[in-house]
Amino acid sequence: MKNILITGGAGFIGSRLCEKLHEKGYNITVLDNLSQQIHGSVESSLFKKIKGKSTFIKGDVRNKEDWSRAIKGQDAVVHLAAETGTGQSMYEIEKYNDVNIMGTAYLLEILANSTHSVKKIIVASSRAIYGEGKYNCKVHGDKYPLQRKEKDMEKGEFNPKCDICNLELNLLSTDEESKIHPSSIYGINKQQQEQMVMLMGDSLGIPTVAFRYQNVYGPGQSLSNPYTGILSIFSTRILNGNNLDIYEDGLESRDFVYVDDVVEATILGIEKEQANGEVFNIGSGVATTVKEVAESLKKFYNSDINISISGKYRLADIRHNYADLNKVKTLLGFTPKYNFQKGIAEFVSWVKTQEVMEDKYEKSVQELKDKGLMK
Ligand SMILES: NC(=O)c1ccc[n+]([C@@H]2O[C@H](COP(=O)([O-])OP(=O)(O)OC[C@H]3O[C@@H](n4cnc5c(N)ncnc54)[C@H](O)[C@@H]3O)[C@@H](O)[C@H]2O)c1
Ligand SMILES: [Zn+2]
DSSP states (O other): OOEEEEETTTSHHHHHHHHHHHHTTOEEEEEEOOOHHHHOSSOOHHHHHHBTTBEEEEOOTTOHHHHHHHHTTOSEEEEOOOOOOTTGGGTOHHHHIIIIIIHHHHHHHHHHHSOOOOOEEEEEEEGGGGOSOOEEETTTEEEOOOSOOHHHHHTTOOSOBOTTTOOBOEEOOBOTTSOOOOSSHHHHHHHHHHHHHHHHHHHHTOOEEEEEEOEEESTTSOSSOTTSOHHHHHHHHHHTTOOEEEOTTSOOEEOEEEHHHHHHHHHHHHHOGGGTTOEEEESOSOOEEHHHHHHHHHHHTTOOOOEEEOOOOOTTOOSOOOBOOHHHHHHHOOOOOOOHHHHHHHHHHHHTTSOOOOOOHHHHHHHHHHTTSOO
């Protein structure tokens, strides 16, 4: 395994992966359309990172010829190119399906119908396929709650409840066997993408691995994209002197995983045979509340902005989701090296070297409101 194609290799995760694989002596080709939402209109710092470390093909995964050109001579394909905004996916449905599903269909179409050299496929799935995480009811056992009820949220009762006895559920870590029930078009896209690739890999006899990444953060995450990456969005707000308005009671949580950990796990997936045919959660294995994220960032930037916990809510939001890492530990020997405090320190010192971006967050919230996707 020497030649590796990374689609979306100019992006946040892809560019770091490209750097690491280049260091390890692999020949990297990147297929990326340098989407404006991520890269802006001038040459982005992400793109500069991979220049000279990869053969760059500016192309689109929605174009079969671009795929054909990029796939020539490759031993492995790491498919990362995607549209990634959860909220945005709820009104740009056609584009999300096109890039995330059709973009993957072309890859599989080529592998199924032409001679090629691909011996491994890695696909970036997401924790978004699980929707709400895994819980337990003392009486009724494991539960995968559906969307929370407006009448509970109105009263400030944000924790999911048992559908049978209505008692508050206890949070558990989400393992790979957990119920898949995405709560966004993006999540549905990722589920379909993962299943298409795993199924076709199996029937074509090409070893295939899917990684369900949790919330990835770290240097390189777009600071101008208001649609994804809570640490980046909060950072840009704070550095513009704008207050943070936190939904619910601030105790909703996510699993934040540092980009270098994600890259390390992905490389294990490329190199280890034990990964073949498997899906893995990749996260930090720890739930961190949104309130803690906001407070930590405020402290790191030494800022005096105001953090308010508004009790506002969006019905489609999940309450919690954090990864059970037992499978990836056992099969691939992966354990994350960065806890949240260490990762956030690295992230913030990188942000401080970057130009302060325009804060487009309020505009993105307004878009959701205008479309009736947010009350
Ligand atoms: N960052 C996260 O928290 C996270 C979590 C779970 C899963 N993922 C998945 O990991 C992958 C990489 O995510 P990321 O955070 O690096 O995203 P990113 O947006 O930084 O990178 C994606 C790259 O794909 C490129 N791209 C977009 N549309 C394209 C198209 N039509 N043709 C070619 N290239 C295109 C973009 O220009 C960008 O360089 C995605 O598949 C995403 O769904 C990310
Ligand atoms: Zn119960």
